[in-house]
Amino acid sequence: MKKFTLTEDGTLLFRTDPTNPLPGKPVGRIIKGDALLQPDIDITDSGIDTGNVKEWLALHINETLPSLALLKDEEEIQEPxxxxxxxxxxxxxxxxxxxxxxxxxxxxxxxxxxxxxxxxxxxxxxxxxxxxNKPAAVRLRALLWNLWKNKELPAFVPNDGVTSISIADKDNIDPLYFRAIGYPVYGSRAIRVDMLDRLISAVYDNANKGVFQARHEMAEWLGCPIPDLYTVLEAMGHKKIHDPADDITVGTETREEPKETIISESGTSAPVAETENSPTENPPPAQTKKPELATFRLRKGNAYGKSQHRKTPEAANAPPKKLFQKPHKKKDDKPREKPERIMSAVSKKKIEDSPFAALKDLKILSKE
Structure with a gap:
């Protein structure tokens, strides 16, 4: 069985000696079959047994895509x-x-x-x-997908081990193809699904009150520049609300400190001479701190699907509510009746009429 080899353009090669490092001679090619994972073959060499080639091809697909083969005709598990x-x-x-x-x-x-x-x-x-996500599985899925969709072979695949690639022209690519080979497209990148899942988990794990900050390690996972990371996060539905890079003033120039001078006896100025203890070598460069990245607001609803609790156009255009603001009362056309004020006829008590004032007068008389 090891005598056969399948190339990325669908050609079947045969080697009479499996130990021969040469690829072998073409004996046929695979063609579209009844199902995506069950291609057919077209043998052009009469000396090759078609049954053996079909058996080898089925075994090759199962060995390259083992976890996928386990799901075929699964009867041991129940719905759903x-x-x-x-x-x-x-x-x-x-x-x-x-x-x-x-x-x-x-x-x-x-x-x-x-x-x-x-x-x-x-x-x-x-x-x-x-x-x-292994390279061999990515290449075989690309071959089977293009064969099933009647596309040209060989199919384009990212280089082995690459976690994401840049998509220059999104209008001329098939996002379903990239998803089928394990590189879903978000923003300006096609991202390997395990790295994409890692990025999504990091976003929600580090979110606080519906807000999270992008991190440099996220771009390192994807192997992309920071602007591309932002397009990926925005394509997921997250909204950028603040970017520290926008706060940096462009075009500012730093002043150069003036050199210290001394006045000579003749009245002319002369620069200060360097002392012997001054260093002759340049100091080691200081380690640059990575700048802070943008802050995003999490998409509403779940991480997948459509956003929930969307505002109506009227609510979206309404001014923001102020905290601790009393609700506005609508005025009616009918005039409101004011309650009548009741005037009391009771006079106020004078201080001199109180018993304490009388007691005070008695004390004064007794002293006299």
């Missing part, structure tokens, strides 16, 4: 976990969580354990098989 497994199998191992949310919401502990056992990751944004 089985429905999730079938959909992940048919989509080459990755789907947006929003498309599976009804099934995920109905899962019990037994169903979740069954999915974990089959290495299915229920991410915040995507449901996927992490073991399919």
């Amino acid at each position: 976990a089985r429905n999730i497994a079938n959909k992940i199998y048919e989509s080459l191992g990755i789907l947006p969580r929003a498309e599976l949310e009804d099934d995920i919401a109905a899962l019990d502990e037994t169903g979740r354990a069954a999915l974990r056992q089959r290495k299915i990751r229920l991410g915040l944004l995507l449901v996927f098989l992490p073991l399919l």
Whole structure:
């Protein structure tokens, strides 16, 4: 069986000696079959047994995509976990969580354990098989997808081990293809799904009161510049509310401190001579501190799907409410009746009429 090799353009090669390092001679190619993961073959060499090639091809797909092969015709698990497994199998191992949310919401502990056992990751944004991120699995999925969609071969794939690539022209790419090979497109980057899941988890783990700050390590995970990181976060639905880079004044110049001078006996100025203890070598450069990155407000609702609690146009255009403001009372057309003021006829008591004043007068008379 090791005598056969499948190239990235779909050509089948055969070697009479498996130990021969040469690729071998072309004996046919794979063609579109009845299902995405079940391609057919077209043998051009009459000396090759078609049955052996089909058996090798099925084994090759199962060995390259082992976690995906385990989900085929899964009968041991019950609904809704089985429905999730079938959909992940048919989509080459990755789907947006929003498309599976009804099934995920109905899962019990037994169903979740069954999915974990089959290495299915229920991410915040995507449901996927992490073991399919290996380069060989990425290349084979690219081949099978383009073959099934009648696209040209070989298919474009990111370099082995790359965590993300820049997408220059988003209008001329197929985002479904990049998602199928494990590199969903967000913003200006196609990101390997495990790194994307790591980024999403970091965002929600570090959020406080619905706000989070981008970190330099996020860009390092994706291998991209900071502006690209911002486009990725905004494509997820998060809104940038403050960027410290905008506060930096552009075009400011630092003044150069004037050199100290002394006045000579002749009245002319002369620069201060350097002392012997002055250093002759430049001091080591100070370590530069990484600048603070932008702050974002989390998207409303879940990490996936449409945002919830959207404002109506009237509410969006209304002025913000002030804290501790009393509700405004509407004025009626009818005049309000004012209550009548009751005037009291009781006169105020004078101080000299009080008993304490009389007692004071008695004390004065007794002294006299």
